[in-house]
């Protein structure tokens with residue numbers, strides 16, 4: 001593919017060096033209906049007001065190859081293959097997303113906000129899918145390498161509220177692969193995210209999502225200001241993508 005620096009999966013991702021001009025990398029995580037997409041959009045706007053150039057992305061997806069894999073995963077077509085195969089597919093999508101979208105943007109100095117990232121694999125496939133931690137860790141090392149997020153925000157919400165929001169929003173559309181899981185799955189999901197936050201407090205912050213969007217956005221902004229100290233920029237960096 002023209003313009004590609006490295007070919008193949010996953011070489012090149014793990015060897016990435018953080019440059020001093022590198023933008024910040026923020027990920028949002030949480031259960032179904034926790035309001036991630038609203039908060040991602042709101043944070044992007046707030047950063048743009050400081051003239052920080054922002055690239056918003058999502059997983060699974062965020063690049064052409066990863067969007068193709070997204071369809072396979074969320075339609076449930078990969079479910080019969082089991083959680084190991086799903087973890088590998090999420091990792092393959094992530095490798096493409098990193099190579100094609102995230103890394104080039106960070107290297108241009110843009111800040112990247114991704115709606116879900118590697119913590120979703122840790123929690124959904126690792127804790128809930130019982131894929132062994134060493135397999136999850138190995139996949140993460142191969143795909144993410146040194147490109148760990150600077151900040152991961154978990155939007156914490158009682159799954160009863162989250163699932164009710166999802167049902168309302170969906171209308172007559174069919175449930176996706178993970179929304180269709182039992183209530184207990186979503187309860188465990190919340191616990192797994194909170195455990196993850198407790199284990200990595202330096203990178204991961206928990207924001208209470210049981211409030212209106214404006215109040216949640218204030219919580220998100222407080223964390224971003226404290227951890228990443230965004231400052232007004234006189235110059236905009238052009239998005240070459």
Ligand code: TYD
Pocket residue numbers: 031032033036059060074090115116117118119120121122124125176178179
């Ligand atoms: P999506 O429609 O993007 O909804 P949302 O992020 O708002 O929940 O669904 C993505 C689904 O894929 C979601 O149920 C979580 C799941 N997922 C994993 O199981 N593992 C992963 O690594 C990622 C990125 C997502």
